[in-house]
Amino acid sequence: MMEFLKKLWPKKTNKETKKTVKNNGIPREVLDKLPPGVKIRKIEIGPSQILRGVVTMLVIYWVISLLQPLIGDSVAKVSLSEALAAIKENRTEEVVVMDNEILVKLKDSGKTLVVSKETSTSMAEIIQREGIDVSKIKFRVENRSGWKMLGDIFNLFLTVGVPILFILWFFNRQTGQGGAGGMFGFGKSTAKLFVKGKQNLKFTDVAGVEEAKKDLEEVVDFLKNPEKYHKIGARAPKGVLLVGPSGVGKTLLAKAVAGEANVPFYAMAGSEFMEMLVGVGASRVRDLFATAKKAGKAIIFIDEIDAIGRVRGGLDGGHGEREQTLNQILVEMDGFEANTAVVVLAATNRGDLLDPALMRPGRFDRRVILEMPDLPARIEILKIHARGKPFNKTVEWEKVARRTVGFSGADIENMLNESAIKVARENRSEITMADIEDSALKVKLGSEKRRDQSEEDKKMTAYHEAGHAVVNYVEGLDPVTRVSIISRGMALGYTLVPPKRDEIHQTKSKLIKQMAMAMGGRAAEEIVFNDITTGASSDISQATRIARDMVVEWGMGELGPVNFGPQIDLNDWGKVWMEPSKVSDQMQSRVDEEIKKIVNAAFERAKEIIKKNRKKLDELAKMLVEKESLDEKEFEKLMKG
Template sequence: MFYLILIFWIVSAIGGLSGGAPSTSITLSEALEKIKSGKISEVTVIDNEVVLKETDGGLTYTASKEVNASMVEIMNNAEIDISKVNLKVENRAGLKAFGDILGIFLTVGLPLLFIIWFFRKSSGGTGAGGMFGFGKSPAKLFVKGKQKITFKDVAGVEEAKKDLEEIVYFLKNPAKFHKLGARAPRGVLLIGPSGVGKTLLAKAVAGEANVPFFSMAGSEFMEMLVGVGASRARDLFATAKKAGRAIIFIDEIDAIGRMRGGLDGGHGEREQTLNQILVEMDGFESNTAVVVLAATNRGDLLDPALMRPGRFDRRVILELPDLEARKEVLKIHAKGKPFSRNVNWDSVARRTVGFSGADLENMLNEAAIAAAVNDRKSINSNDIEEAALKVKLGAAKRRTQTEEDKLMTAYHEAGHAIVNFVEDLDPVHRVSIVSRGMALGFTLIPPRRDEVHRTKSNLIKRMAMAMGGRAAEQIVFGDITTGAASDITHVTQIARNMVTEWGMSDLGPVSLGPQIDVNDFGKAYMEPSKISDGMMSKVDEEIKKLVNTALERAMVVLKENRKKLDEIAKLLAEKETLDDKEFAKLMG
């Protein structure tokens, strides 16, 4: 900005030198007549321009003459006595030439400099690596010694940490491996759902090994210019190699590592970037102490070439934390937060089945926010309970409902809860008709334990519980509502899996679902299973039979417990929420 102001000042100064008071343009003949009249006090010749000033300090006139013509000769030819004229001659050719050059610079050079500055600024001021820095890697560098995250800061992934200890040992002592002729893993792929700590675990590996950590998302390789992705990959690996021992971390590698070819076509820039990464990993020398870590939650989409030995030859699977892992995660995220004595961490861990590490951290943060908003000095169990609901279901919404709508919702949720209780499934934790997210109400039933398998009888009971809301509507109101849409979708999907994948129907243990086609280019598309139309019709009948059986089973349970259904629904419509103790008391 300073330089722009300076240039503007110079241009203004030049304009002041070449300009002056406003003047009237006249012909050379008219100028000579005015000089003859004796009303002109001063005649100034500037190159081919003649400037006349009147005697009384009035108007100024300008006229043009031929470039090489002498003003003295012109005045002599006009019979003007030169001795009576105040004649001045100024030579501004050099200044004019400078002004012309500056004008060209301002119109052409300055915009060009601005464009160059803009691209350098947008590329982080690096100025190198491809056109205006586009090809330079934008990877974030975590400097050795300043990386404070270690394995102690990561909980709930003990098996994964054990798998990565060898990588840490290699980065600390690469010479031991090289002496024995061992080739350390060049790439480790972290596979798991979102929020389980893949990125945190990668940082912890760098922290334990005390080496530089280069972090970059898969999508950051791609840019609007073709070839930028491959250029950035080359720059990233070259920078890491210069650091000696280092870790390269590529988050969401599925953005560039998807399978190439196949019937779904390809993406030239993405494939070019992937090819360059493969070339770089193949180019590691035997004494190179650079390890590539990558994370994805879609391992099924990755190109098989990434998985072969010498590239990402190790795969570490991360899963949602189980009960004990959730306790450890909660301990880490609870540090630095004051909690009331009524917080039972075992209960919180049991209550949060299906929560990822990120969900648990978010839950405690929301609880802390709620405590601060309510001017409390510590976080209590109610704050955590509300935060858990907010994380999974969304914030509570006070929608305007008629009494009839509230009663319908109350019967619907009571139907779910009663069938669940009678079928002896997991205990009901909370029943509410307070709207959250897209739901008008909810019945919260956290599992007693982390389940690995479910039996056919258990699935049938769960289907009946899910249809409890629709069954209650039919029994009480003799009509049905749209409120059971998600329940029907859930039950239908369970029934479909039971028939087509799990062999839990009268059709027997056969797989009838869609198959993944595998060809020379990798997984290309999902194709329907090669079964007859007659068999497909039987599949549909089996699904329908399972869903209807679940609905009938729920209706039988609710008809036998109609009195309790009415009591719970009316109390729920009045109080809006029932906790586990209130519900258990009503059920006797």
């Protein structure tokens, strides 16, 4: 309660008081004409001041309520007969008659007796009926109907109005934190404004997405030098949509645009348009575009636009508020009123969910697809994120880039940051190659966990991982960079086989080898222990997934090049249609049999390799039990020895 009151009546320092007096908003010419000694005090009445007054009244009411029992002895409610008896005995000083109450003030005790009566009944008539001389009594009549009405209104205000005001204040405070202007600013945009110089990122700080940078640099240049393009008859792109998986640099590119653009840059998340009140989303869209248009030339960035730009209708039955917000965006971007000054930049990792009307030219003229960085891109990203960090001279960035196939830009940044944290924790001055390797494992697999395992469990895990590694080596797949029986994340052990290079296509022969490698752990368990464990669950899932895709999606099975999956598509109206019934029950059964056949063949292939290389398997498992982890050189030496 005290904290609440402190917020209502904050203490002002002398500095703040002087500033308030100095900046009271009164024109200087008015102050100069005032007579000497005359001062003007500025009184502001706003929601905060009104709330303070209400709380003050409430506190006074509570104080009176608390003091009421202490003064309650001077006032007593009695029956009419008791009051008449006091009047007969001449113990009264004064009788005050009101609408439906009589106050009888006693002489000696100073006590006041309160008697209820009917409004239409005269007190004088009652006293006369009792045989009392009215002329000897001091009467006073008060009309309290107005005061009673005010009292009733005050009580109603305290019981109903104050809670409502408190709820409105609390609601206003919560919504005001979002920057929308509070309760009465629901329809206002919550976009954050960035001007040149506020954002330190530049295009030179972004690497690995050269095509996207080129598209965005053109947009920024168009806004800076429109005459150069107008001479050729070109118009500015109305929208640029960045689509790609998480961590590839969509938001980073937007920050770079904010740092480069010489025009106002308004940033807002798609989820910020939606609110609990209906119609707020569309209102915020209108306000956002109106604000941007007032600035002349501007860029609007909507992050995670799929929150409001999803297909209307479809399988989910639609969402009225979201669709209303989307419709308003469509109109603002390319509606009846021409829009030539505002460029919309949006980002999403679910481009497949966006409404076709949002994707058409005239709204998002450019769709930039961002993918996982390739080898040259990873080298450039590593160099950018290595700035300001002390690395040992032995660190080879090309080797690190080859090691990080499948890493996004965010993964690479996180990896180097984890390396720096590790070095700082150990009070060292340089980041080594081993630190980077350990951080790469931490980013992808999780932190290392030293579990208390029995010798039997260690042996089973060692043979399981050795089975994967041996099959992978014999099949001639990508080199094994590390084999370990140290737990990371949910795995008891792991065999790390990063791709040597970025691959676009997968051949059938390589997929079969990958399935055999996945089943290598289960094959080793069965051959060595004549038993199997639950540790192969993820391996079986991986092999089954590859086999299913080979048969159903890629036409690599004996059933021929036919797609047996459900037929899903979107038409121009955003309607989803599916035709899973094209595959008969008999054909579905054959598909299942084909998948089972491929997985079983991979398992038998793995067992055959394990049997032929049992000696190497035993040696590798023994070394894993002793050392717990082997790197690429140690593994290669053992297999070639």
